[in-house]
Amino acid sequence: MYRTHTCGELRLSHVKKTVTLSGWVQRIRKLGGMTFVDLRDRYGITQVIANGANNAQLQEQLNSLGREYVLQVQGTVVERESKNAHNPTGEIEIEAHEIHILNKAELPPFTIEDDTDGGEELRMKYRYLDIRRNPIRQNLELRHRMAQSIRQYLDKQGFLEVETPVLIGSTPEGARDFVVPSRVWNGQFYALPQSPQLFKQLLMVGGIDKYFQIVKCFRDEDLRADRQPEFTQIDCEMSFVEQKDVIAMFEGLAKFIFKQAKDVEFSGDFPQMTYADAMKYYGCDKPDIRFDMKLQDLTAAFKGKGFSVFDSAQHIGAIVAQGCSDYSRKELDELTEWVKRPQIGAKGLVYVKYNSDHTVKSSIDKFYTAEELHAIAAQCGAKSGDLLLVLSGNTDATLNALCELRLEMGKRLGLRPKDTFAPLWVVDFPLFEWDEAEQRLYAKHHPFTSPKPEDIHLLDSKAHNVRANAYDFVVNGSEIGGGSIRIFDSALQAKMFSLLGFTPEQAEAQFGFLMGAFKYGAPPHGGLAFGFDRFVSILSGCDSIRDVIAFPKNNAAKDLMAECPTRISQAQLQELGISITEA
């Protein structure tokens, strides 16, 4: 037996017991003839004390030890003289009788400490060492705990966990599909699912009633910060439900997760906000409502005073940064540079300082009287000591830039603490997006999303005004989940496909088996999917989802440890019936 206890387990109550521990050497110190070894495993660290003075073999072993050596230690639990209150095992130590080196270790390429000296690339290449560090291990433990809680809740609510296929059919629209050549059927391909959408709807047609799955999905998309080619969804679907039923069910799930994983409780329902309000007040469809600082529409107030930049702008918007009227010239210049970065894309930044002495100072003093600027303060609730930051330009770009500026100011003002969670439902999404370049409608959510019944009469005349029974779940400005009530009527679904520019033949080729299924009695149904990686990262306070994935790929979709993707052999290509096209 390699161990009687773990390295996190022993307490004063174990004193005088003979125990065996196994683990890694975290630290070695010598003091006189004594050697102190901190022995580490997943569960904790226990101090081992060894005296090699009268035991040459033991002493030799002690002298040979290095960091990350794997040891088995037999000894007696004794009470420590100088206790360590920061360590749960800090009241005891092990007086070693015998030490057995189970495995040696080369010096790791970075330190196995909470704050390591390894950069991300090095940590990824040696991910198995990175995982030994508390922060990464704790993320994986949190992820485990959340996964178990999710299943516990959904099982109790009558959901069935059903596995849907990973090898599915590719669809002509699936430009971001990973495909898999078949060896058995040369020239033919499977695709990896971007989501189990069709299959979960078929499960509803099949009467499964309540389905969930924590499932890998795949997207071969252009590289964007903090996306992974494979990612995990908490995928759910229910029959005989309306939007409010789905929201109630998964609000319950979210509350259960917060409670189980972080001991955070919420009183009352999560707030709901329409898409229109989210865009108006926050400039985006996933507002961070940990702090207020709503966007102010000052278009009317600022226009017509001779300032040509504003006069020619489609939209003039602002935020009020409370208590920031003392920003220095340098700070304002830096902020101006910040909004002009290509990611933000503003042309410039106008400020108005409402000083504590009730004077006003702005970059556009020339065009606006103090009275006019005070009137604007009154309109947007700015007080003495506040700073008004104003952007202008075309509406979409300005709202977007204001959204980013708001988030940035929130961060700078400490209004976005990682341990505060502000969940929000965003509802009443538009059913379509209009693509100006291609002059056609796209489904905002996906082609199976149901329009609001009261808006169906607008489908032919004002499709862009039709709202969907679609909802997103947002926490701290991140979209954690989204879903919709689905169309379950063949005729309405055919109408949707036609509005989206599919010919009946194209619709049949892509979605034929779903349309076929709908002929045999489809129930009303709807659902939701959470992005599990993002959900864990929000709860763990990590900035990147890579920190909550055991073996992530980097932003170039490469696994630096396993070194993939790679070339494969000519023989393998031949068997698959494919060849590499020279570019």
Next chain:
Amino acid sequence: MYRTHTCGELRLSHVKKTVTLSGWVQRIRKLGGMTFVDLRDRYGITQVIANGANNAQLQEQLNSLGREYVLQVQGTVVERESKNAHNPTGEIEIEAHEIHILNKAELPPFTIEDDTDGGEELRMKYRYLDIRRNPIRQNLELRHRMAQSIRQYLDKQGFLEVETPVLIGSTPEGARDFVVPSRVWNGQFYALPQSPQLFKQLLMVGGIDKYFQIVKCFRDEDLRADRQPEFTQIDCEMSFVEQKDVIAMFEGLAKFIFKQAKDVEFSGDFPQMTYADAMKYYGCDKPDIRFDMKLQDLTAAFKGKGFSVFDSAQHIGAIVAQGCSDYSRKELDELTEWVKRPQIGAKGLVYVKYNSDHTVKSSIDKFYTAEELHAIAAQCGAKSGDLLLVLSGNTDATLNALCELRLEMGKRLGLRPKDTFAPLWVVDFPLFEWDEAEQRLYAKHHPFTSPKPEDIHLLDSKAHNVRANAYDFVVNGSEIGGGSIRIFDSALQAKMFSLLGFTPEQAEAQFGFLMGAFKYGAPPHGGLAFGFDRFVSILSGCDSIRDVIAFPKNNAAKDLMAECPTRISQAQLQELGISITEA
């Protein structure tokens, strides 16, 4: 709200309540002016009774109803006059006030009944309808229940559920790998994992200590009955363990599953059998021990009496079919044909009838006296009334044919009831297999399996005699799981690779990152994986794993419903940088 209750929920205690149900029409009967509708959902069937006599609109709807229509019914719960004891809701019925047709249904291509008239191909094409049938739905429910039990047990035992990547590197030996061309890195490929073996070992190096995952694995292999290109494993690994620790842990898991899913309890430990005994007594490494009928080695007893078939045979073996001495000529002829089928491959079948009147009758009377045949009966425990069935030939082929004959006779004699479960650990597997054709050793389990320490000295001299710390979990003659203690010492692992014919360069290319990891302090570790599909099918009493998979592929690796694999567009191929090789 679509429903207040499910179709499986209402009882006498609900009488007089106004309720709303939603579900599918299972059956419609008319009796006088009354219409009886059996309304079905996942939870059960409730009888609805409607009187359209004084309600033209209702009558019209009732007249239009067909099987599998989706209805919403509002009505009052009333006590039934003629109760149906076979149905949990059979004491009540719903007097309908209002019926709302939520969706119509075409006539299904097969009946939605426990015993359907649909063949497997049709059922697969319309799998969403097949899932509505009780037997399939119950299998999916069992699968769900087992998955939850597995997680509950392993979570309690301190295992962490960790997701390993699906897009991994291909290895030169991975001839059965599915590969995935990268769009971002043209000419390079990911592979889909045949198992998470390397990653789970890396998690042990990373100090995760106890890992599990219920995970999809993939194998692009030649088509065999009842295999799927994607299948699900319960994959587990533990650190600081020996074989007995692993077996104890997963025997506990198996017992928990049997109890939770089937209410079956086992007293005492599961039996263990060495690989050598399994081959000797059952002719295979996965014995069905629901019944005895062990193989008898009669080589010595039968040889040297002038029967040339036996005299020239390497091995003569037999089984005793109890109480079968009255088999007719026709039955014996049929059995002889059965063993001569190519799948069994015997040249012929010799029988000895030990008749109830103590006479002996055999197909080889000419060569053996009654005394000699009685002596053989004594040797193998045959009694009056029993039938001895004898096969001969080369040892491996004969043992294999006897194994099949034993299973067949067990089936014919009703000794293999589906609701009896006989679990078994097969241990002490050989480390290597010798490939006669290629004149080289192969790893019986995989190259990371640890030899038994007491056999290590044989590695150079008698490698084929080296036993492994490997074990299989067998239930009712099916291998449900298997695993091993792994090598955790770089030098021994290098030795293994060399014995398996890898050059150091090949070993480095294939397993470099595992070998690299082992340099930084690998703990002793071992584990096991269960085949989840097979495990569910054994517990459900299904013959095929297809019946316990929601959307299986057929034996030609095709999904008949989603119609994949398929050709993909030229544009897609171009983006991926590959082309189809014309065969």
